[in-house]
Amino acid sequence: MGRRCLPGFSQSKFSMFKSGFVSIIGRPNSGKSTLLNQLLGEKVSIVSDKPQTTRQNILGILSHKEGQIVFTDTPGIHKPGYELNRRMMQTVYNSLEGTDLLLLLVDASTAFGSGDQYVVDLLNERGLHTFLLLNKIDLVRKETLLPLIASYAGKHPFTEIVPISALKKDNLELLISLILKQLPEGPPHFPEEQFTDKHERFLVGEIVREKVLLNTRDELPYSTTVLITRFDESQPDVIVLNCDIFVEKESQKKIVIGGQGQMLKQIGIEARADIESLLGKRVYLELYVRVKPKWRDDARFLDSLS
Numbered sequence: 001m002g003r004r005c006l007p008g009f010s011q012s013k014f015s016m017f018k019s020g021f022v023s024i025i026g027r028p029n030s031g032k033s034t035l036l037n038q039l040l041g042e043k044v045s046i047v048s049d050k051p052q053t054t055r056q057n058i059l060g061i062l063s064h065k066e067g068q069i070v071f072t073d074t075p076g077i078h079k080p081g082y083e084l085n086r087r088m089m090q091t092v093y094n095s096l097e098g099t100d101l102l103l104l105l106v107d108a109s110t111a112f113g114s115g116d117q118y119v120v121d122l123l124n125e126r127g128l129h130t131f132l133l134l135n136k137i138d139l140v141r142k143e144t145l146l147p148l149i150a151s152y153a154g155k156h157p158f159t160e161i162v163p164i165s166a167l168k169k170d171n172l173e174l175l176i177s178l179i180l181k182q183l184p185e186g187p188p189h190f191p192e193e194q195f196t197d198k199h200e201r202f203l204v205g206e207i208v209r210e211k212v213l214l215n216t217r218d219e220l221p222y223s224t225t226v227l228i229t230r231f232d233e234s235q236p237d238v239i240v241l242n243c244d245i246f247v248e249k250e251s252q253k254k255i256v257i258g259g260q261g262q263m264l265k266q267i268g269i270e271a272r273a274d275i276e277s278l279l280g281k282r283v284y285l286e287l288y289v290r291v292k293p294k295w296r297d298d299a300r301f302l303d304s305l306s
């Protein structure tokens with residue numbers, strides 16, 4: 001999907017123009033998708049306070065006067081329990097292939113654990129240029145950062161270590177300039193106005209899933225997926241969307257619908273507002289909740305989603 005309107009930049013001269021691929025990896029909830037959205041100034045990847053929000057790799061393309069950075073937002077690295085999670089981890093490994101630079105995002109407000117060690121071991125195996133980004137510095141006292149930096153520096157030869165707050169946009173300008181310095185020279189890979197590889201239909205489904213995640217808790221966020229079944233642009237003033245929300249159990253369906261349909265209504269109101277601002281048009285959104293037992297282990301169903 002591209003921006004509807006953007007000032008142009010001259011593509012006639014690419015000497016000194018930097019261009020390359022940068023993968024954002026890290027544990028669930030470390031802030032990868034927040035970082036991507038803030039770097040682009042566009043919401044291409046949904047965000048929630050629940051781990052395992054991102055399920056596919058999502059490209060975010062930043063066209064800067066000095067270069068074009070093609071970021072990949074990836075699912076958080078975790079131990080897979082279901083076929084869905086195995087696929088999520090495979091997409092993380094795929095993102096390491098052919099990348100010029102890795103950004104390892106770490107939540108500086110949480111203690112180092114075995115999951116973090118697993119990620120460091122992965123880096124040590126691959127030997128790719130990696131920036132360590134200590135995120136969420138708005139939540140931590142400055143004195144805690146130095147020992148954290150020292151401890152990570154001893155675990156892997158990071159090319160750069162940068163404390164940031166993705167949410168507050170702290171140090172993001174500095175980060176962009178360090179990335180551009182690291183990338184090879186070359187022409188852009190994508191047209192300047194394009195900011196993601198994803199189509200509107202995918203982004204719309206993700207917005208609905210985000211609103212389900214934000215309004216539910218416990219197992220429900222993990223057990224939910226969304227499929228857009230109708231995307232009708234034939235009418236001049238309104239886009240008609242039908243959307244299936246899949247859960248695994250009848251009891252979960254009851255929760256998503258809520259008493260007198262209140263929960264589903266709220267999800268619809270929040271989703272429609274975001275979809276209208278994404279598409280720049282009025283939207284008629286119809287939501288259906290369906291039960292699909294064990295869909296997270298159903299390979300054919302998972303194929304139909306991607």
Ligand SMILES: Nc1nc2c(ncn2[C@@H]2O[C@H](COP(=O)(O)OP(=O)(O)OP(=O)(O)O)[C@@H](O)[C@H]2O)c(=O)[nH]1
Nearest residue numbers: 028029030031032033034048052053054076166167
């Ligand atoms: N305080 C603070 N919160 C942040 C920051 N960056 C992200 N968050 C919050 O952290 C939570 C997780 O953010 P996401 O961007 O969804 O994290 P993620 O790494 O993409 O998570 P997965 O897709 O599950 O792997 C959200 O509630 C964000 O608002 C930050 O710099 N400061």
Ligand SMILES: [Mg+2]
Nearest residue numbers: 032033053054
């Ligand atoms: Mg994410």
